[in-house]
Amino acid sequence: MLRIRVPYIGEKSVITEGQEMKWPQACGCCGQPNEGGAYQLKHRARESSLSDGNAAGLLFAWMTSGIDMSWQVPCCPACQVHSRKSRNPLRLKWTIVYAGILTMFLGGFALWSMGIANGDDFSDDPAGTAIAIAFVCLNFVAWYVVWRLVGGLMRWRGRGSMTPGCPDSLAPVTANSDAEFVRLDFTNDAYAQSVAKANGLATEPARLARVPVMLGDLLIRLGL
16 A cells, blocks of 8 residues: 655645645546546644644644545545445544543543542552553553444445455545645555656555554644
């Protein structure tokens, strides 16, 4: 799988908009001639420059702000079907961050109600504090596992609609971003190379694991 990095930073180092892309008129998945069908690729590029600069403000801005971008990627009807079936209904951020925070507080209240880790400091109940820390860590890991399991199930569901030329049941292109670029990850290497050539860009190996990307982007915005 290949990736293309598309710059979207303006002259003042602020996110402006996604670059207009030229898409070769072939299905981005199976590579067959395309007759006008398109897969709408959507992405929200994060903008955290409006915060007050402290870690909490940067985190809140990163979670709530963003500039919406979209591209019409050529995709035949058959490949649109398996792409739609393979789509994970759970968003990574909502699953891990929001659901994880909710269950963390609910679980923490339950531990406190049972008298675990409710002392004034660590020395009052070291075992209880260790249990609470382990619970917080395992809580977020558990939600990540849930997200991966649901995604794997949907991907398996989409495989039944693949054509012989399809390299994967996933959408032909996915998007994520860092501080300067939108990163477009392609399942079809030949199509990625043709898009790169049409837009004067370069390809590189894609890294489709979402959690390292998300944490890396967050660290960039926190200035770490």
